[in-house]
Amino acid sequence: MEIRxxxxxxxxxxxxxxxxxxxxxxxxxxxxxxxxxxxxxxFQKPFGEQMICADKDTLSFHGELPSMGExxxxxxxESEKDGIDWExxxxxxxxxxITLDNADDLQRSVHHMASMYLAAKASLQxxxxxxxxxxxxxxxxxxxxxxxxxxxxxxxxxxxxxxxYEQQGNPGAAAELGKAFSSAFDERMKEMEELAxxxxxxxxxxxxxxxxAAVSLEIMSLDHWILSPDAEPSSLKDMEAAGFVxxxxxxxxxxxxxxxxxxxxxxxxxxQYLKMAHTLNHWGISEKMxxxxxxxxxxxxxxxxxxxLTNSKSASEPWQYMLKQYEKTxxxxxxxxxxARRYLDDGFFSDLITASNQGGMSHSTRxxxxxxxxxxxxxxxxxxxxxxxxxxxxxxxMSAYA
Numbered sequence: 225m226e227i228r229x230x231x232x233x234x235x236x237x238x239x240x241x242x243x244x245x246x247x248x249x250x251x252x253x254x255x256x257x258x259x260x261x262x263x264x265x266x267f268q269k270p271f272g273e274q275m276i277c278a279d280k281d282t283l284s285f286h287g288e289l290p291s292m293g294e295x296x297x298x299x300x301x302e303s304e305k306d307g308i309d310w311e312x313x314x315x316x317x318x319x320x321x322i323t324l325d326n327a328d329d330l331q332r333s334v335h336h337m338a339s340m341y342l343a344a345k346a347s348l349q350x351x352x353x354x355x356x357x358x359x360x361x362x363x364x365x366x367x368x369x370x371x372x373x374x375x376x377x378x379x380x381x382x383x384x385x386x387x388x389y390e391q392q393g394n395p396g397a398a399a400e401l402g403k404a405f406s407s408a409f410d411e412r413m414k415e416m417e418e419l420a421x422x423x424x425x426x427x428x429x430x431x432x433x434x435x436x437a438a439v440s441l442e443i444m445s446l447d448h449w450i451l452s453p454d455a456e457p458s459s460l461k462d463m464e465a466a467g468f469v470x471x472x473x474x475x476x477x478x479x480x481x482x483x484x485x486x487x488x489x490x491x492x493x494x495x496q497y498l499k500m501a502h503t504l505n506h507w508g509i510s511e512k513m514x515x516x517x518x519x520x521x522x523x524x525x526x527x528x529x530x531x532x533l534t535n536s537k538s539a540s541e542p543w544q545y546m547l548k549q550y551e552k553t554x555x556x557x558x559x560x561x562x563x564a565r566r567y568l569d570d571g572f573f574s575d576l577i578t579a580s581n582q583g584g585m586s587h588s589t590r591x592x593x594x595x596x597x598x599x600x601x602x603x604x605x606x607x608x609x610x611x612x613x614x615x616x617x618x619x620x621x622m623s624a625y626a
Contacts, residue, residue, distance in 0.1 A: 306351060306362065308344045308434050313366075316340065317373045321380035324388065324474055327467025328607060330381070331460055334409055335445040337373045338416050341366065343437035346426040374409050381405045381463070388470040392520035392527075401466060408460040415458075416445055453605060457508035465509045468611065469500065469517045477617040478528040486532060487567045490542035492616070493525045493533065494563070495591070498547070498556050499598055499614045506602055542567040557595055564588060 320337065322330050344366050352359035379402070386398025420426050425440050449455050476496075481489055500521055504514050525533065532539040542563055549559035564572055576584035585593075594613060601609035 306348060308347055310365075313340050313344065313369055317369050317376070320373055320376050322377055322467065323380065323384050324467075324471050327381075327385050328464060328471045328611060330377075330464050330467055331412075331450055332446075333377065334412055334460060335416070335442055335449070337370070337377075338413050339438045339441035339445065341370050341413070342417055342420060342426070342441055343434050346437060347432055347434045350429045350432050374406065377409065378402050378406045381467075385463075385467050385470050388474070389466070389516065389520050392523040394516065394520060397516070401463070404459065405463050408458070408463050411458070412449075412460045416441065419444065419448060451605070457510065461507065462510055462513040465504060465507060465513065466517060468607070469504075469521055472500065472611050472614045473521060473524045475611070475615045475617075476528070477615075480617065481529055486536050486538035487542050488572075489529060489532060490536075490539035491546055491560070491563050491567060493529060493539075494543045494546035495556075495560055495595075496614055496616050497522060497525060498550050498559065499610075501550075502556055503602060503610055503614070556599075557592065560591065560595065561588075564591075 316337065320333060322333065326333070345363070348359055348362050348366070352362070382398040382402035382405075386401040389397035389401065420441055423444065425444065426432075426437060449458070449461075455461075481492070484492060497518070501514075501518055504517060509517070522533075529539070533543050534540060545566065546559050546563035549562050550556060553559060573586055573588040576586055594616070598610065598613035601613060
């Protein structure tokens with residue numbers, strides 16, 4: 225029996241111009257070294273006792289051939305060809321997590337995982353409706369991946385977002401937020417599947433495409449929960465708001481606050497606080513969650529400002545006054561202007577300051593412009609710009625230019 229090897233795997237190189245001979249030392253050894261770019265095995269029987277190399281192109285087999293039941297050619301089972309990108313799902317699950325950098329956008333992480341899972345689930349059900357054994361095995365693998373994703377997201381939410389709220393004097397907040405996130409994850413999975421079935425995105429059994437279904441599901445989720453101004457409040461939106469507040473707080477450049485007088489600092493922090501309150505109210509965040517978020521945000525502002533909101537009368541009075549003005553009118557611009565006129569001198573409104581790439585502008589005008597941009601971003605539904613406005617970095621103080 226002759227078994228041909230895959231000879232010719234490496235094409236022979238064309239002959240090169242031979243280099244000039246090099247005179248060797250008389251003491252040089254003359255061992256039979258392998259020729260360059262060749263492979264010469266030092267093992268005479270690389271395939272055992274029965275199969276040996278006959279020459280460079282053949283294998284020689286000695287002895288009795290194995291029976292047909294012992295020697296089989298492997299052909300992939302049809303059950304393995306399910307069209308699902310398992311590698312992509314596994315890779316995503318192994319890297320998914322929530323940090324303070326992405327905690328304000330955690331809905332997208334949930335939606336992406338849910339889209340892959342629901343598309344794969346529908347694809348398997350369509351393909352193996354008459355093969356319960358295969359369906360059960362593959363769904364078990366898929367469910368395990370979903371469970372791992374949920375576990376990673378929940379754990380990272382606790383260690384990042386949850387830890388922030390515990391540091392602001394809320395013991396047990398990490399465990400509570402982890403529990404809330406886990407429930408919100410399950411709720412959104414159910415809502416997405418129900419909406420997908422309602423829209424018929426998973427019904428086309430004959431020409432079902434896992435990839436197309438996953439993309440369609442993700443687009444559907446964006447339109448329904450994130451990009452829609454009429455999206456109903458949800459527990460997952462509450463969790464995202466918790467991440468938003470934590471991220472905004474930790475992105476503030478508190479070193480800039482040291483350039484402000486106590487009165488200006490009190491008004492500045494009150495403005496950032498009211499922007500946050502206005503945002504949470506606009507998003508329809510639940511009252512219980514809002515209390516936790518605003519209370520923690522206020523605590524953070526107080527701690528990072530050296531407790532001036534409680535220890536310094538010149539900072540705490542304008543802070544309290546501005547909050548009361550907003551409570552009376554609900555007008556954040558009016559609350560700011562009235563407070564500034566009461567506690568800051570005329571220079572805040574009349575003195576022009578200049579900075580790089582900016583013309584002369586009073587501090588009052590700068591703040592009013594910032595407020596207009598904030599309110600416009602809120603109406604346009606632009607979370608990134610809203611967050612940047614609340615962070616408030618780069619609003620130079622009067623003292624810095626006195």
